[in-house]
Amino acid sequence: MNEKPLPRVTALTRPFWDAIQREELHLQRCDECSAWVYYPSAWCRACYSARLTWTPCAGTGSVYSFSIVHYPQSEAFAADVPYVLAIIELTEGPHLMTNLVNCALDDVRIGLPVRMSVEARAGGFKVPQFEPAQRSGRQATPL
Amino acid sequence: MHESRRAAPLTNSFRPAAAAIAAVSELKPGRYPDCDDRELYHQVLRKFLSEWPVSPRDIDGLLASPSGMAAGVSSNIFIHEHLGEDLGIRPVFSETINAGGATHGLMVQRAALAVAAGRAEGVLCIAAGSFPKVREGGAAANARMACHPDFDFLYGPFIVPLYAQAATRYMHESGTTKEQLAKVAVATRAWALQNPDALMRERGPLTVRDVLDSRPIASPFNLLDCSVPCDGGAAVLVASPALARRLNPQPAFVLGCGEAHTHANISQATDLIRMGGAIAAEQAYRMAGLTPADINLAELYDSFSFNPVLNVENMGFVPRGEGGRFWDAGRGAPGGDLPINTYGGLLSFGHTGDASGMSMIVEGALQIMGRAGGRQVAPAKVALVHSYGNIMSEHSVLILGRQS
């Protein structure tokens, strides 16, 4: 448990992870009713259509809720405390759980505008993270 | 996300008071290092059979909750068959079921429905549990089940920061403060001081300052906002009114019950304020023909100090956003007008892992039976018992009462 976890990548989820490796956020969107679908799914959760298309998202959103974690879940996260576990509301609507990174703890708040960044884990595999859209004291670099 | 479309007919087939909790027994919470999982169930059975005039021959139904779930592995999902064999009985209604902390409330509901339908006469509901030590990898193994293993799990979640998502959002929307959360822990400790079995009784009273000064775990929760992990277990016999009256002059009748499941991942919950407990409570009130004003006392699953703040709202005791004020006013504390968690709660009685959802049922039933000793509240004609599993994913509400 000393390495941070990696996902199992399946045929269903591969397009999501392939896009993340290119530092892009793609989610499925329903061809019938235009609903965004997350997690990757074989059907639309709004209308149950099976016609879904992987579609780029803006990679922006805001903090919907969060917790500042002082006691690590496991050894893999021990070096990160305090770390922020957050629910991000994407501009497109879906909620994702990630960490909030590159953010002073005093600045963490509900409604904080955020944008996607990536974190490289074992073998260089990238997972999505979110950080403040305007980074304090530094010029933000676009994705 | 669609609400189930069937609202009205859901509760009509169950006659209120067609079943009752006839007998309850619970182990003193603590550590039982010399018991393996199976022996902990046996300890519960021995206590139950010694405290009540029940013969195994009175038991024709047996529902068990699996142990080991809190650590992310179940040691035996056939435990109901083993316990039936160990008791020398051949039940006609039996299974091992899991809905996390709601398991035990749902066992009582399933048992009451079976008794009301004539499928069984006496259904023993049993649980034994140990709460794994967080450091031993239990937190990660458990989190892998409590949230999506390939998405949410990647970010270091465990039970505390997952619940905290709901608390942070609720506090943001309602203006509730950490002091108000702390008042739940303080009130619950005050109840524990009146319960000789409560784990934290020896520690004496708590103050709001103690809670705020305790070690931060995951905001907004400090150590003393969290329940106390331990081992334990309990048994509850749900019986027909005739059998119940033979065993106990004042059984706790099941007047109403409700159940709701709303999400698997807290990140995907569409409403962090009005949660499944509110849906389950509405069903239970409708079935019982009662309103929140009829409730004399409530036992509300309190894995964290926040949860009874939210759930006095979701149970309909106060309007939206006023949970914090309920605790400010001391309404749930000893001497308050709506006693809450009269046994000391998971916060100060102890959280027995896989058996935790039993503690509030046992207490609710004891209060109705008039057997709660020095902490007996009056009047105790109607009690509400709410429990939930996973990250407030699955909810059970029971309304227990004296009248048949």
Ligand SMILES: [Zn+2]
């Ligand atoms: Zn659709």
